[in-house]
Amino acid sequence: xxxxxxxxxxxxxxxxxxxxxxxxxxxxxxxxxxxxxxxxxxxxxxxxxxxxxxxxxxxxxxxxxxxxxxxxxxx
Amino acid sequence: xxxxxxxxxxxxxxxxxxxxxxxxxxxxxxxxxxxxxxxxxxxxxxxxxxxxxxxxxxxxxxxxxxxxxxxxxxxxxxxxxxxxxxxxxxxxxxxxxxxxxxxxxxxxxxxxxxxxxxxxxxxxxxxxxxxxxxxxxxxxxxxxxxxxxxxxxxxxxxxxxxxxxxxxxxxxxxxxxxxxxxxxxxxxxxxxxxxxxxxxxxxxxxxxxxxxxxxxxxxxxxxxxxxxxxxxxxxxxxxxxxxxxxxxxxxxxxxxxxxxxxxxxxxxxxxxxxxxxxxxxxxxxxxxxxxxxxxxxxxxxxxxxxxxxxxxxxxxxxxxxxxxxxxxxxxx
Numbered sequence: 001x002x003x004x005x006x007x008x009x010x011x012x013x014x015x016x017x018x019x020x021x022x023x024x025x026x027x028x029x030x031x032x033x034x035x036x037x038x039x040x041x042x043x044x045x046x047x048x049x050x051x052x053x054x055x056x057x058x059x060x061x062x063x064x065x066x067x068x069x070x071x072x073x074x075x
Numbered sequence: 076x077x078x079x080x081x082x083x084x085x086x087x088x089x090x091x092x093x094x095x096x097x098x099x100x101x102x103x104x105x106x107x108x109x110x111x112x113x114x115x116x117x118x119x120x121x122x123x124x125x126x127x128x129x130x131x132x133x134x135x136x137x138x139x140x141x142x143x144x145x146x147x148x149x150x151x152x153x154x155x156x157x158x159x160x161x162x163x164x165x166x167x168x169x170x171x172x173x174x175x176x177x178x179x180x181x182x183x184x185x186x187x188x189x190x191x192x193x194x195x196x197x198x199x200x201x202x203x204x205x206x207x208x209x210x211x212x213x214x215x216x217x218x219x220x221x222x223x224x225x226x227x228x229x230x231x232x233x234x235x236x237x238x239x240x241x242x243x244x245x246x247x248x249x250x251x252x253x254x255x256x257x258x259x260x261x262x263x264x265x266x267x268x269x270x271x272x273x274x275x276x277x278x279x280x281x282x283x284x285x286x287x288x289x290x291x292x293x294x295x296x297x298x299x300x301x302x303x304x305x306x307x308x309x310x311x312x313x314x315x316x317x318x319x320x321x322x323x324x325x326x327x328x329x330x331x332x333x334x335x336x337x338x339x340x341x342x343x344x345x346x347x348x349x350x351x352x353x354x355x356x357x358x359x360x361x362x363x364x365x366x367x368x369x370x371x372x373x374x375x376x377x378x379x380x381x382x383x384x385x386x387x388x389x390x391x392x393x394x395x396x397x398x399x400x401x402x403x404x405x406x407x
Contacts, residue, residue, distance in 0.1 A: 011280060011283065012276075012280065039179050039180055039183070039371070039374075040183075040250075040252055040374065040375075042180060043179075043180050043183035043184065043187075043253070043256050044252075044256055044257075045257075045259075046184070046187075046256060046257045046258060046259035047180060047184075047259075048144075048145035048146060048149070048180045048181050048183075048184035049144055049145055049146075049180070050180065059259070063144060064273070065276070
């Protein structure tokens with residue numbers, strides 16, 4: 001699966017990326033973490049507050065840093 | 076002394092802290108009345124004061140902000156037009172997140188949803204320029220009449236600027252992809268615990284982001300305060316010179332800093348008898364426009380609209396500066 005982190009490289013985006021990685025590992029899934037920093041592409045998902053989390057092209061959260069457990073439930 | 080005066084002096088202006096730092100500087104063997112002692116006092120006192128106020132204010136304001144995510148703001152503004160819609164947009168701009176990095180996604184999201192450029196630009200001008208934290212900080216460093224005047228002219232600039240940009244009929248001067256962006260309402264309800272956690276995160280994030288600018292700003296402020304001779308400052312930025320406001324504006328535009336970093340510089344300049352209008356123009360130019368934000372905006376709007384935006388905001392800042400220099404005596 002592909003997990004995308006939408007955000008311009010702020011601290012929160014890094015934290016969200018780390019949590020997503022931890023969640024995928026905990027769930028035993030092979031996941032590729034992609035950081036999307038281009039805001040045209042970010043806006044393409046209809047996101048106005050970063051960071052956003054996209055799992056397999058589906059936008060699942062905006063504007064907050066989910067914990068690894070919360071992401072695990074979404075996977 | 077009346078209660079309000081006491082609260083103002085001790086909580087907002089932190090006289091207790093000033094006295095504490097004076098005692099500390101003296102204990103370290105420096106006389107606060109000397110140049111070096113005065114610089115050290117200015118630096119230590121301003122740094123501590125700004126960080127205390129910053130943390131408390133951002134916490135309180137972020138809590139309020141958590142009720143107004145961009146999606147909700149967009150819904151509130153949707154379908155409105157006219158001067159009152161611009162005013163509403165400017166007001167909502169004062170309670171939105173501080174980070175200028177989020178203003179471009181907001182521009183795209185608003186425009187994609189069909190909000191007129193007039194409304195979107197009123198919001199975009201007001202958002203970095205005026206926020207509740209800056210009002211309280213201005214009141215702390217200067218006084219309440221300057222703080223309220225700053226808010227008032229900031230909002231007027233946002234309303235008038237947005238209206239002018241709307242009148243220009245440049246709805247087609249937006250990058251083509253913007254119109255094709257899907258409009259989603261991703262808003263999720265937050266519990267009180269989540270709002271408090273959000274406010275705490277905002278404090279950590281913003282302090283992390285601005286601490287260096289604040290230190291640099293206070294450093295420059297301390298240098299101006301005690302080391303740069305008043306006649307040099309007066310020669311450059313004195314009220315008798317016609318170029319003082321344009322110079323302050325042109326120097327401020329490319330600079331990227333939060334209002335928190337510019338305040339100590341403003342404080343020191345006012346202390347050197349620089350006109351209030353010149354100082355306000357400098358602060359507004361630094362916060363409203365910066366090279367990074369112009370470069371980002373260039374990617375979502377076409378050149379004529381970008382030029383119009385820069386011209387309107389720069390013109391507005393010049394007008395505000397000249398006006399306030401003429402009426403400085405009302406405030407100080």
